[in-house]
Amino acid sequence: xxxxxxxxxxxxxxxxxxxxxxxxxxxxxxxxxxxxxxxxxxxxxxxxxxxxxxxxxxxxxxxxxxxxxxxxxxxxxxxxxxxxxxxxxxxxxxxxxxxxxxxxxxxxxxxxxxxxxxxxxxxxxxxxxxxxxxxxxxx
Amino acid sequence: xxxxxxxxxxxxxxxxxxxxxxxxxxxxxxxxxxxxxxxxxxxxxxxxxxxxxxxxxxxxxxxxxxxxxxxxxxxxxxxxxxxxxxxxxxxxxxxxxxxxxxxxxxxxxxxxxxxxxxxxxxxxxxxxxxxxxxxxxxx
Amino acid sequence: xxxxxxxxxxxxxxxxxxxxxxxxxxxxxxxxxxxxxxxxxxxxxxxxxxxxxxxxxxxxxxxxxxxxxxxxxxxxxxxxxxxxxxxxxxxxxxxxxxxxxxxxxxxxxxxxxxxxxxxxxxxxxxxxxxxxxxxxxxx
Numbered sequence: 001x002x003x004x005x006x007x008x009x010x011x012x013x014x015x016x017x018x019x020x021x022x023x024x025x026x027x028x029x030x031x032x033x034x035x036x037x038x039x040x041x042x043x044x045x046x047x048x049x050x051x052x053x054x055x056x057x058x059x060x061x062x063x064x065x066x067x068x069x070x071x072x073x074x075x076x077x078x079x080x081x082x083x084x085x086x087x088x089x090x091x092x093x094x095x096x097x098x099x100x101x102x103x104x105x106x107x108x109x110x111x112x113x114x115x116x117x118x119x120x121x122x123x124x125x126x127x128x129x130x131x132x133x134x135x136x137x138x139x
Numbered sequence: 140x141x142x143x144x145x146x147x148x149x150x151x152x153x154x155x156x157x158x159x160x161x162x163x164x165x166x167x168x169x170x171x172x173x174x175x176x177x178x179x180x181x182x183x184x185x186x187x188x189x190x191x192x193x194x195x196x197x198x199x200x201x202x203x204x205x206x207x208x209x210x211x212x213x214x215x216x217x218x219x220x221x222x223x224x225x226x227x228x229x230x231x232x233x234x235x236x237x238x239x240x241x242x243x244x245x246x247x248x249x250x251x252x253x254x255x256x257x258x259x260x261x262x263x264x265x266x267x268x269x270x271x272x273x274x275x276x277x278x
Numbered sequence: 279x280x281x282x283x284x285x286x287x288x289x290x291x292x293x294x295x296x297x298x299x300x301x302x303x304x305x306x307x308x309x310x311x312x313x314x315x316x317x318x319x320x321x322x323x324x325x326x327x328x329x330x331x332x333x334x335x336x337x338x339x340x341x342x343x344x345x346x347x348x349x350x351x352x353x354x355x356x357x358x359x360x361x362x363x364x365x366x367x368x369x370x371x372x373x374x375x376x377x378x379x380x381x382x383x384x385x386x387x388x389x390x391x392x393x394x395x396x397x398x399x400x401x402x403x404x405x406x407x408x409x410x411x412x413x414x415x416x417x
Contacts, residue, residue: 001140001279001417003314005385036142037276038179040316040381044392046331052239053185053231058219062228063235066210071344080336089340092331096341096376098235100330103179103242103381105274107144112272114183133390135383137315137416138276139140140279175281176415177318191378192324192370197358201367202374205349237374242318242381244413246283251411253322277415278279 004032004136007044012126015073018060019121021050021132025104026111028134035109037138041119042101044131047091049098049122067094067124091124098122106138143171143275146183151265154212157199158260160189160271164243165250167273174248176277180258181240183270186230188237188261206233206263230263237261245277282310282414285322290404293351296338297399299328299410303382304389306412313387315416319397320379322409325369327376327400345372345402369402376400384416 006028008021025041041050053059071093076082079089102119105112121132145167147160164180180189192198210232215221218228241258244251260271284306286299303319319328331337349371354360357367380397383390399410 001315003385003416005383005390037140038177038274038316040383042381042383044395046392046394051235053235054220056220056223058222059228059231061219062232066232070209070348080339081332081334083336084334089337092337093340093344096329096331099238099377101381103181103240105144105179105181105272107142107274112144112274114185114270114272116185117183131392133383133392135316135385135390138142176279177316177413190374192374193359195359195362197361198367198370200358201371205371209348238377242320242379244283244318244320244411246281246413251283251413253324253409253411255324256322277281 001137002034002139006134008132009129010121010132011129012123015126016064017123017126020055020118021121022119025119025134029106029111029136032136034106034136034138037106039104039106040101040135042133044133047088047095047125048130049095049100050102050132051098051122052102052117052119054116055118088125094124140276141173141278145273147271148268149260149271150268151262154265155203156262156265159194159257160260161258164258164273168245168250168275171275173245173275173277176245176275178243178245179240179274181272183272186227186234186264187269188234188239189241189271190237190261191241191256191258193255194257227264233263279415280312280417284412286410287407288399288410289407290401293404295401295404298333298396299399300397303397303412307384307389307414310414312384312414312416315384317382317384318379318413320411322411325366325373325403326408327373327378328380328410329376329400330380330395330397332394333396366403372402
């Protein structure tokens, strides 16, 4: 069994933003030499997500509005977590809706994707450096 | 390491619907010959889900009502994504709540399930042919 | 390829509660002898979750309030599932938001975690014994 590990460093300049990391995962897969197996891609921070969806700007704006509706940032004092001095409790909620990780099949040395699947890093408490982990196992 | 891949074709006749695919995944597992490992089952489309829950009709009606409340289909023009000519932005939201994929342990050649676990395909933008990917790795 | 399986028995004395199971997963990983691979940790019951987030009491209270807002327990009769004699339909909803499972990379014999990642069992219909499955594959 082969095993490959890589970290991606992310730095989203705003509090929230989505970054397409598909090409970086593809590059890691190529580097790994794995032809058949599984690729795990996960946020290493608990106020961020890795998820698969469409690379369409309107949809990303819809996600922003929708997540703010389901788990609003304001009022900051409405969350007990923020009494610790943080202001990111909403980010911990948003990350649960969007998910921590994706597991992608590797077939013939490629990410085994449907026609529109793209991998995104979802940042909900940005303006600092954070990491994504790629772990690929197989042979 | 063994590796097995299969696609399931789905065609839900309504916009939304849930389909129990547990037996199809079990058949794929048998075909794979894998006794110990992991089975990944994921929607290949970004307006559909694969998830594990109960096969109970009332619950499925509750999911329908609940997802419509959290991410309503109407008004279609309320989503920026729908300005592209689509009317399925809500389906991209619903799929994030229900999830893209499940990873199931394979033990002794069987899906290693608790008493009520069943695998469902969740369609949120149906009336066309779409695919589910089954990837099984192990030995 | 090595494969290891362990069940954790949980018994949360209230209807809802969060339990940090990180140390138990670490102990299972040590027992498995796996150095490189993947660890799957999933709820075996469909009214419970396994998820990764922060071990901070205020945040856990925020999750409780937030999940009750998105999928309230009351009115019990508001869910069709509860006509079967159950009162746990809301628990099936809450579990979908928080997720069934996590997949964690194993690197150098350790859970390959970011600085704050902790694994939780999320109980939404407790006061009885329920199980979590740990499945570790690798070498």
